[in-house]
Amino acid sequence: MNLHDLGGADGDAAGGRAVEPGSGSVPVARTAVELAGVAKTYRRRGVETHALASVDLAIREGEFLAIVGPSGCGKSTRLRLVAGLHLASAGEVRIGGRVVDRPQTALGIVFQSPVLLDWRDALDNVLVQVELRGLDPSAYRERALELLDQVGLRDFADRYPHELSGGMRQRVAIARALIHDAPLLLMDEPFGALDALTREQMRLDLEALWLATRKTVLFITHSVDEAVLLADRVVVMTPRPGRIERVLDIGIARPRGLAARRDAAFAEATQQITDLFLARGVLHGAGRTGVSR
Amino acid sequence: MNTPARSTAIVEWLRRRGSAIAVFALLILVWEVGVRVAGVKEYLLPPPSKVWTEFWKRHELVMAGAWVTTQEILAGYALAVVVSIPLAMWIAWSRFMEQAVYPVIVFLQIVPKIAIAPLFIIWFGFGFTPKLLLVFLLSFFPIVVASIAGFKGADRDIMDFARTTGAGGLRLFVKIRLPQALPQVFTGLKVGAALAATAAVVAEFVASDRGLGYLLLQYNGQLETPMVFATIVLLSLIGLAVYYAVEVVERLAIPWHVSQQHTAHDATM
Ligand SMILES: Nc1ncnc2c1ncn2[C@@H]1O[C@H](COP(=O)(O)OP(=O)(O)OP(=O)(O)O)[C@@H](O)[C@H]1O
Ligand SMILES: [Mg+2]
Numbered sequence: 001m002n003l004h005d006l007g008g009a010d011g012d013a014a015g016g017r018a019v020e021p022g023s024g025s026v027p028v029a030r031t032a033v034e035l036a037g038v039a040k041t042y043r044r045r046g047v048e049t050h051a052l053a054s055v056d057l058a059i060r061e062g063e064f065l066a067i068v069g070p071s072g073c074g075k076s077t078r079l080r081l082v083a084g085l086h087l088a089s090a091g092e093v094r095i096g097g098r099v100v101d102r103p104q105t106a107l108g109i110v111f112q113s114p115v116l117l118d119w120r121d122a123l124d125n126v127l128v129q130v131e132l133r134g135l136d137p138s139a140y141r142e143r144a145l146e147l148l149d150q151v152g153l154r155d156f157a158d159r160y161p162h163e164l165s166g167g168m169r170q171r172v173a174i175a176r177a178l179i180h181d182a183p184l185l186l187m188d189e190p191f192g193a194l195d196a197l198t199r200e201q202m203r204l205d206l207e208a209l210w211l212a213t214r215k216t217v218l219f220i221t222h223s224v225d226e227a228v229l230l231a232d233r234v235v236v237m238t239p240r241p242g243r244i245e246r247v248l249d250i251g252i253a254r255p256r257g258l259a260a261r262r263d264a265a266f267a268e269a270t271q272q273i274t275d276l277f278l279a280r281g282v283l284h285g286a287g288r289t290g291v292s293r
Numbered sequence: 294m295n296t297p298a299r300s301t302a303i304v305e306w307l308r309r310r311g312s313a314i315a316v317f318a319l320l321i322l323v324w325e326v327g328v329r330v331a332g333v334k335e336y337l338l339p340p341p342s343k344v345w346t347e348f349w350k351r352h353e354l355v356m357a358g359a360w361v362t363t364q365e366i367l368a369g370y371a372l373a374v375v376v377s378i379p380l381a382m383w384i385a386w387s388r389f390m391e392q393a394v395y396p397v398i399v400f401l402q403i404v405p406k407i408a409i410a411p412l413f414i415i416w417f418g419f420g421f422t423p424k425l426l427l428v429f430l431l432s433f434f435p436i437v438v439a440s441i442a443g444f445k446g447a448d449r450d451i452m453d454f455a456r457t458t459g460a461g462g463l464r465l466f467v468k469i470r471l472p473q474a475l476p477q478v479f480t481g482l483k484v485g486a487a488l489a490a491t492a493a494v495v496a497e498f499v500a501s502d503r504g505l506g507y508l509l510l511q512y513n514g515q516l517e518t519p520m521v522f523a524t525i526v527l528l529s530l531i532g533l534a535v536y537y538a539v540e541v542v543e544r545l546a547i548p549w550h551v552s553q554q555h556t557a558h559d560a561t562m
Contacts, residue, residue, distance in 0.1 A: 080453070083453075083457055085453050085456060085457070103456040103457055103459070104457065105457055105458060105459040107457060108457075109453075109454060109457050111450045111453075111454070113450065115448070115450040115451050115454055117451070117469070117472070117473070118473075118549055118550065119472045119473075119475075119547065119549045119550070120549075128468065129458060131464075131468060132455055132458035132459075132460035132464060132465070132468060132469075133458050133459060133460065134460070134464065160549050162549075
């Protein structure tokens with residue numbers, strides 16, 4: 001799980017690939033998560049907030065799907081709807097064909113902030129996932145240590161959250177989302193609070209983890225670069241109430257590593273998304289061109 | 294065996310507390326010298342040395358009174374802890390309790406509890422019971438209010454995470470709700486502990502024939518000011534001991550929280 005495992009090797013291979021449907025690496029496109037006409041309106045003290053307009057979207061099994069959109073467009077709302085933490089005001093969310101009408105447990109979730117338990121060290125914070133599921137944590141100890149090793153925290157298993165940096169905490173949270181090996185991973189701006197360098201490292205680590213496990217991933221971010229670098233498909237949202245503006249297939253070969261930033265497809269996709277945001281007035285870049293951020 | 298280790302610990306303690314101790318010693322010294330030089334009358338402000346000698350002459354009587362007061366404090370405080378924490382849990386979990394009982398508690402909290410002390414005398418007489426009840430009453434509210442906040446104030450994201458594990462009931466309580474509530478519970482426990490000594494003394498003021506509050510009034514009436522001071526110091530020490538005991542328990546129960554505060558503190562220094 002290091003930079004040198006992932007970088008360099010395939011810089012050129014990806015260059016020639018045009019944007020084509022699907023990532024090419026997902027052989028069968030069975031639907032894992034389906035949103036059919038899903039809308040969400042929050043009501044609070046008589047005030048209605050239309051967080052999410054009617055949305056249709058299918059996430060394929062084994063797919064890495066990213067959602068980008070302006071703040072407040074309902075990205076987190078969508079993630080909570082998929083997890084069954086909120087219920088849709090209209091339409092249906094289905095996971096593996098079953099309607100989501102309660103909190104789902106066959107998934108791992110990572111929030112924007114690490115959401116660790118202050119009273120547990122890193123290892124026990126990973127294990128709480130299995131403990132809360134009524135499983136025997138001692139049976140998962142090895143695996144938890146392995147995961148901590150994979151996210152670069154081998155020597156920090158006995159540290160408490162307040163002894164870890166923001167990036168380390170978020171890595172613990174990611175390990176916690178993986179320990180029970182759920183088929184679906186939901187990530188809500190997991191790197192949002194990190195500095196640029198840590199963020200890049202986390203992106204590389206996440207890609208490698210994903211390549212090793214091929215889980216279905218719903219990844220929310222406000223970073224256009226991050227979405228394009230990580231995802232098989234990027235869903236671009238409009239401002240609130242969020243609708244789907246466009247879905248882009250990202251055909252950059254994997255592993256993408258560091259080299260993908262030099263890929264023509266990367267430049268093209270980020271440019272396209274930036275233009276969409278410019279057209280919507282989400283970005284005001286008059287006179288400037290080029291990729292956001 | 295571990296003399297070197299212990300002596301370095303003492304040195305370390307002195308280094309940290311040294312300045313506070315020095316200031317305290319200086320205050321006492323200024324008091325002692327100032328009173329003597331200025332010739333202040335003893336019944337107005339006795340020098341510390343006089344307080345000590347007077348106390349030592351009558352220490353058996355005073356210590357007996359201190360024991361009575363200590364018992365009132367401990368019993369009332371223990372009762373408050375035993376009642377308020379389960380009640381706080383109940384209010385935090387039950388919608389009915391929250392809607393029906395919590396507002397009442399918030400209202401009663403506003404009532405100046407000390408004003409109720411005379412009533413307790415009418416109801417329960419001069420003995421141990423009214424003191425215990427006043428200590429209970431004063432300690433109860435801070436503990437129950439802080440604990441309710443602790444048990445209800447579960448972090449939304451943590452609870453959402455927990456819901457995706459399907460955990461419920463006892464498991465959720467033991468692994469998430471209880472530990473995350475403990476810091477606030479202990480905040481309440483410490484406030485309650487600080488109030489317990491005050492409550493016991495006030496109850497003894499109102500009506501009693503023993504205890505430090507009773508002695509304090511006696512000495513005051515006879516203008517035995519050195520003994521008044523001695524009694525006040527003793528009361529403070531009892532209050533401090535109770536408070537410190539709670540803090541020790543806190544350190545044992547939630548070391549993660551305490552050390553977290555310390556790191557934050559170190560960082561700002
Ligand atoms: N629990 C709630 N009650 C009421 N309104 C809510 C609630 N949660 C979100 N909203 C509203 O719904 C809208 C979408 O919120 P959401 O958190 O989904 O946005 P987001 O796209 O994740 O934004 P960000 O990028 O800033 O995280 C916002 O206008 C927000 O105010
Ligand atoms: Mg959000």
